[in-house]
Every structure is written in C-alpha cells, then in structure tokens.
Amino acid sequence: MIEHLLSSSDLDLETATLVLDTAAEMAAVSGREVKKLPTLRGRTVVNLFYEDSTRTRISFEAAAKRLSADVINFAAKGSSVSKGESLKDTALTLQAMGADAVVIRHPASGAPHRLAGWIDGSVVNAGDGTHEHPTQALLDAYTMRSRLGRLEGLRVALVGDVLHSRVARSNVWLLRTLGAEVTLVAPPTLLPVGVDSWPVQVSYDLDSVLPKLDVVMMLRVQRERMNASFFPSVREYSRRYGLDAARMGALPEHAIVMHPGPMIRGMEISPEVADSTRSTIVEQVANGVSVRMAVLYLMLGGMA
Amino acid sequence: MNNWIISGASVLGGEPADIFVRDGVIADSAPDSAQRLDATGLIALPGLVDLHTHLREPGREDAETVETGSRAAALGGYTAVCAMANTDPVADTAGVVEQVWRLGKDAGLVDVQPIGAVTVGLAGERLAELGAMATSAARVRVFSDDGHCVHDPVLMRRALEYVKAFDGVIAQHAEEPRLTVGAQMNEGDTSARLGLAGWPAVAEEAIIARDVLLAGHVNSRLHICHVSTAGSVELIRWAKSKGWRVTAEVTPHHLLLTDDLVEGYDPVFR
Ligand SMILES: [Zn+2]
Numbered sequence: 001m002i003e004h005l006l007s008s009s010d011l012d013l014e015t016a017t018l019v020l021d022t023a024a025e026m027a028a029v030s031g032r033e034v035k036k037l038p039t040l041r042g043r044t045v046v047n048l049f050y051e052d053s054t055r056t057r058i059s060f061e062a063a064a065k066r067l068s069a070d071v072i073n074f075a076a077k078g079s080s081v082s083k084g085e086s087l088k089d090t091a092l093t094l095q096a097m098g099a100d101a102v103v104i105r106h107p108a109s110g111a112p113h114r115l116a117g118w119i120d121g122s123v124v125n126a127g128d129g130t131h132e133h134p135t136q137a138l139l140d141a142y143t144m145r146s147r148l149g150r151l152e153g154l155r156v157a158l159v160g161d162v163l164h165s166r167v168a169r170s171n172v173w174l175l176r177t178l179g180a181e182v183t184l185v186a187p188p189t190l191l192p193v194g195v196d197s198w199p200v201q202v203s204y205d206l207d208s209v210l211p212k213l214d215v216v217m218m219l220r221v222q223r224e225r226m227n228a229s230f231f232p233s234v235r236e237y238s239r240r241y242g243l244d245a246a247r248m249g250a251l252p253e254h255a256i257v258m259h260p261g262p263m264i265r266g267m268e269i270s271p272e273v274a275d276s277t278r279s280t281i282v283e284q285v286a287n288g289v290s291v292r293m294a295v296l297y298l299m300l301g302g303m304a
Numbered sequence: 305m306n307n308w309i310i311s312g313a314s315v316l317g318g319e320p321a322d323i324f325v326r327d328g329v330i331a332d333s334a335p336d337s338a339q340r341l342d343a344t345g346l347i348a349l350p351g352l353v354d355l356h357t358h359l360r361e362p363g364r365e366d367a368e369t370v371e372t373g374s375r376a377a378a379l380g381g382y383t384a385v386c387a388m389a390n391t392d393p394v395a396d397t398a399g400v401v402e403q404v405w406r407l408g409k410d411a412g413l414v415d416v417q418p419i420g421a422v423t424v425g426l427a428g429e430r431l432a433e434l435g436a437m438a439t440s441a442a443r444v445r446v447f448s449d450d451g452h453c454v455h456d457p458v459l460m461r462r463a464l465e466y467v468k469a470f471d472g473v474i475a476q477h478a479e480e481p482r483l484t485v486g487a488q489m490n491e492g493d494t495s496a497r498l499g500l501a502g503w504p505a506v507a508e509e510a511i512i513a514r515d516v517l518l519a520g521h522v523n524s525r526l527h528i529c530h531v532s533t534a535g536s537v538e539l540i541r542w543a544k545s546k547g548w549r550v551t552a553e554v555t556p557h558h559l560l561l562t563d564d565l566v567e568g569y570d571p572v573f574r
Binding site for chain 1: 424430431432433434435436458459462463465466468469470521522524
C-alpha cells in the first residue's frame with residue numbers, strides 16, 4: 001500500500017488519512033493488556049541509525065515489536081560504518097540479510113532516497129539531515145486531530161528554526177495535503193531562501209500570529225546557531241520568538257502547544273508552557289508509536 | 305503663539321512667495337495675528353535630514369555632544385539627524401540607543417535618530433541585539449558599524465536578513481580591511497609619486513559589489529556610506545537597475561576635492 005516513506009509529500013490525502021485512521025486502531029491495541037499483534041510475524045525491520053536518537057529509535061522499535069516483527073538495531077557508531085563502510089555497502093549487507101523494511105536516520109539529506117534505490121525492502125525515513133522526518137509529521141497530525149477533532153482548516157504555526165528543521169519541512173507538506181493552513185514564524189535568518197514559493201504564510205512577528213491559531217508548534221533552536229550569527233543571543237531569541245506564559249495567554253482558549261522534542265526550556269519554550277495542560281508534548285511521544293505501527297503495518301502487512 | 309508669515313522667500317529655489325504658518329504648521333492662507341518674517345533673497349527648503357552624523361556622546365563629550373550637534377544641525381537647516389554608533393560605550397544595546405534618543409529629546413531642536421551598531425562593540429564578530437534596539441523607545445531602523453566595515457560576508461548576509469523582521473537597513477562603511485592596511489591616500493599617480501601608501505578604489509568597490517549582491521539575494525535594504533569612487537557609482541546604478549533596495553550617500557569633500565591637494569603633504573587633505 002505504501003512502498004517507501006521518504007517524504008511526507010509521498011502521501012496523498014487518502015493515504016495520509018488511512019495512516020491516521022490505522023494509527024487510531026493501533027492506539028486501541030496499545031491500550032490493551034496484551035499490546036501485541038501477530039501481523040508482522042516473520043518479517044524483519046532494521047533500524048539503521050547514523051545519528052544518536054534514542055527516542056526515535058525506541059519508538060520505531062516498540063512499534064515493530066508490537067506488530068511481532070523481528071527487529072535488528074544497526075547503530076552506525078562502533079560498527080563497520082564508523083570504520084568507513086559506505087552507505088551502499090551497508091545497504092547490500094542489509095539486502096543480503098533479507099530486511100523487509102529499513103528505518104533510516106542519517107545526517108545527510110537524501111540518504112533514504114539513495115538507500116531506496118539499492119535495496120528491495122521498504123525504506124522509512126526517520127529523519128535525514130535538514131530534509132524530512134515524515135513519521136514525526138504524521139504523529140503531529142494525529143495529535144492535532146485527536147485533540148481538536150479535525151485537520152481541515154486548522155490554523156497551524158511552526159515557530160523557530162525552519163531553515164534547519166526536517167520536522168518543519170515534513171509538516172508543511174503533510175498539513176498542506178490534509179487541508180490545514182500553515183504559517184511559518186521565524187527570524188528571517190532562520191527561513192530558507194525560496195520559502196516564498198512554499199504553500200504557507202510567513203511572519204517575522206509571533207505576537208501578531210498567536211491570537212489566530214489553533215495549533216502552535218515550537219521548533220527546537222540550537223544554541224550553536226548563535227555562534228553562526230543566525231540570531232544575536234539567547235535572550236533576544238526567546239524575547240522575540242520564545243513561547244512563555246504571557247504569549248500562551250494570547251492564544252485562543254482551545255489552542256494547543258506542540259513541540260517535536262527534544263526541547264530547550266528557557267529558549268524556545270518556557271517550563272510553565274511545556275508543562276501546561278495545553279501542551280501535547282507527552283502525548284506526541286505516545287502517539288509516535290501508534291503512527292509508526294500504522295506505517296509499518298501498511299507497508300508490510302499486506303504482503304505476508 | 306506660533307503663527308508666521310514668511311515673506312519673499314524663493315520656495316524650493318522658484319519664484320518668491322509668502323509662506324503661511326498656523327500653529328506651527330504650513331497653511332494655505334494668512335493666519336490671524338501672525339508675526340511677519342522678511343526672507344527676501346533667501347531660499348526656502350523643507351527640513352533636511354542628515355543620515356550620517358557623529359554626535360560623539362556618550363564618551364567624547366569634549367569633541368561634540370548631542371546638544372551641540374543638534375544646534376549645528378538646526379542652524380544649517382536640518383530637522384533630523386542620524387547619530388552613528390561609534391560612541392563609547394558603543395551604541396550596540398537598547399540602553400545606549402535609548403540614552404542618545406533621550407538626549408536628543410532633551411535638546412529639543414531636531415529629531416535625533418540613533419543608529420545602532422551591527423556587531424557587538426563594532427568588532428565585526430557577533431551580531432548585536434538588533435531586535436532589542438528596534439523595539440526600544442529609540443525604534444532604531446538603521447544599523448551601521450561605520451568607522452569599521454562589516455567585512456565577514458556571512459555576518460553581513462545574516463545582518464541584512466535579520467533586519468528584514470522590522471524593515472531595517474544596514475548602512476555599510478565599504479572598506480575591505482586587508483586592502484587598506486597602512487593606506488594613507490587614494491592609490492594612483494599621485495600616491496606613487498609622493499611615496500605614500502595607496503588606498504585602492506577596489507577596496508571600496510569590492511565590498512559594494514559583494515553587498516549589493518547579498519542585498520539582492522536576500523531581498524533586504526542596504527545603504528552605502530560616503531561613496532567616493534566612480535566605480536562605486538556604477539555598481540550602485542547597476543544594483544538599482546535590478547530593482548534591489550540599495551541607497552547611497554556622498555560627502556562634499558569626496559565630490560569637490562582631488563588627491564592633487566596632498567602634494568604639499570598637508571594631512572588635512574588625505
Ligand atoms: Zn564610515
């Protein structure tokens with residue numbers, strides 16, 4: 001049903017909706033005492049992680065195991081990869097091992113696309129460079145839908161380092177497909193040149209955007225960006241673009257606050273906002289497993 | 305009472321006419337009980353704006369203060385002056401630009417609009433808190449390290465991009481520092497003959513060429529301070545023809561004097 005998931009733009013409205021509906025069924029399973037389905041028994045899922053991301057890897061691992069798949073964790077650190085083996089040689093090894101699906105996290109944009117050309121199994125992009133992270137966008141959409149009841153017409157702002165964010169890219173394409181209206185809010189230095197051609201609104205002024213939102217998603221901003229002059233100081237960044245209690249008060253009553261994690265409290269989000277009832281940050285983690293189960297199920301389930 | 309009839313002035317250099325002022329505002333008919341001012345033989349112009357002044361306060365009050373600079377400006381027909389940031393301390397924080405702005409208010413003669421530094425301490429290494437200066441009481445929109453060139457191309461790019469958030473402009477002192485080490489005068493026949501280290505036109509033009517391209521690429525506003533070469537004018541004309549948002553200024557001495565004046569080794573003419 002889905003061959004690969006490399007970009008959220010691979011998903012049309014029908015398929016994206018099917019993933020979200022399937023994720024809802026998977027969430028019901030996760031609520032049961034026995035959290036396992038036999039669906040992917042005998043299938044092999046490889047987690048191929050070239051970056052440390054324990055949370056994403058564990059989420060995929062839990063998802064595959066709840067579907068009874070065999071899981072191989074292939075961490076690049078300390079393996080043949082760190083001794084200089086190319087991605088292509090690694091791909092051939094995985095092919096020989098009979099991997100049915102490879103979940104790849106890689107620091108280089110485009111690595112999952114290259115991998116998909118070298119192996120017969122399915123490839124899931126679990127984050128590539130500054131390109132995309134489609135399952136994050138799916139779990140974000142799932143979280144919005146379960147909190148607010150719909151996606152069509154939702155007004156969503158993505159706030160922060162859009163330039164370096166794979167989460168932002170995947171969310172822009174997916175939310176567009178699902179009928180939401182996206183506004184990107186950032187200092188001009190942290191928006192890509194060419195953003196004018198994206199199907200979004202752009203604002204440099206968070207305060208003017210907040211009162212009109214259903215969802216505000218804060219993106220992580222690394223302190224090191226300051227050293228490359230993307231912004232002058234943490235103080236100025238959080239004063240202009242951070243979400244604190246006062247700004248949260250400017251949101252409509254029903255609006256929710258999201259963050260893909262890992263968050264930097266005191267930079268893009270204040271502790272009282274992160275821990276408030278409007279925050280979906282913990283739900284996002286739980287929903288991640290359901291959504292990844294749905295993706296693996298729709299990729300591998302039909303071919304058993 | 306602030307009603308005036310200014311008579312006989314040549315308005316914008318045209319035919320002499322009377323100018324009516326009611327409650328401090330130009331009016332189309334003579335106000336009641338007005339004071340008459342004979343301006344026969346004088347030219348009437350709108351208030352002028354000086355984009356590039358050094359009021360030296362805080363730090364060098366022995367040379368100039370906001371008040372003395374305001375007086376000079378008002379006497380010369382200027383109603384607004386922009387004060388460069390190379391004070392001591394440097395005008396690189398909201399606190400300093402607000403101080404200069406308040407001193408201008410207190411002097412009360414002309415609008416004193418502080419210019420903020422682009423980089424911390426004019427050192428060309430880290431962006432100053434441009435947003436904090438923009439949202440301060442001084443509402444800074446022009447940023448410049450004047451006296452120093454923002455020579456790092458990445459930093460210049462980021463500065464141009466960053467000020468788009470509040471419709472700011474970067475005013476560049478165009479001088480490639482590596483090309484002007486030890487330079488004493490314009491590089492050419494005269495400098496060669498006099499044995500003085502030359503300041504090549506390309507030191508200015510290379511930075512202007514780079515910066516107009518950057519401004520065009522990120523669609524931001526660039527101002528070039530004290531343009532002094534024909535090549536610079538060509539570059540700016542070209543950038544404007546592209547529709548890029550570039551402006552420039554020139555000083556009287558760069559327009560009217562030439563490097564022949566250095567023949568007598570009088571350092572005034574460097
Ligand atoms: Zn200068």
